[in-house]
Amino acid sequence: MIKLHQFAPAFGLPNASPFCMKVETYLRMAGLAFEPVNSGDVFKAPKGKLPVIEDDGTIVADSHFIIEHLKARHGVPLDAGLAPQERAVATAFQRLFEENLYWAVVQTRWIDDAGWAKTREAFFGAMPLPLRWIVPTLARRGLRAQMRGHGMGRHSAAEIHAIGCRDVTAVAVFLADKPFMLGERPSSLDATAHAFLANLLWAPVDSPIQRCARGRPTLEAYCQRMKARYYA
Ligand SMILES: N[C@@H](CCC(=O)N[C@@H](CS)C(=O)NCC(=O)O)C(=O)O
Secondary structure (H helix, E strand, O other): OOEEEEOOOOOOOOOOOOOHHHHHHHHHHHOOOOEOOOOOOOOOOOOOOOOOOOOOOEEEEOOOHHHHHHHHHHHHHHHHOOOOHHHHHHHHHHHHHHHHHHHHHHHHHHHHHHHHHHHHHHHOOOOOHHHHHHHHHHHHHHHHHHHHHHHHHOOOOOHHHHHHHHHHHHHHHOOOOOOOEEEEOOOOOHHHHHHHHHHHHHHHOHHHOHHHHHHHHHHHHHHHHHHHHHHO
């Protein structure tokens, strides 16, 4: 059976890492049986990040390559009927969620003080002392450095919130009242959209970006629809 190495669930979500939740959602959408391994051990991960899967002896890191691998090995037809233009749109939205909105949400969880208080408690609250004093500070410092390396971390908090809100607005306008991102039928883009939107809407981290998303009821309805269909 496929093993999904990920972080332990937190924030009342299947996974507080949208990348891990994306792969779990895809596995569920594809009807592939899997066993979650919730160690959160990034040191064993080939690229130092999670998720990672083990599939009959093959280890694959990174949610994109994992889904490519699953498509190739298990022949899931979720995206089979997509036109080239739909595939192009899917790629563009994937980048919006993963390469831009993700970092804006990292700001609200790891850098903004109110969000950090929630994140520290949810992710590190169960650690024994003295680790509970040391690890969160080091982890936050690491995220701050990654934010700066990406470029997002060079903006002010207000600028980052505005960037995130603009992304959310683009998603809401594009989704409109369609049942799924690309129309009537689910595609693998929905694994990404659901994971990133649910992480934004449902994590108990109030922020201007979350308020922006909560102001768009079609996004909540979309996530509820995906949850009912794949996480019942
Ligand atoms: N491009 C990767 C990104 C995965 C990623 O950023 N994972 C984060 C959690 S959301 C992680 O493992 N971070 C650990 C670290 O940076 O030390 C993917 O698509 O899987």
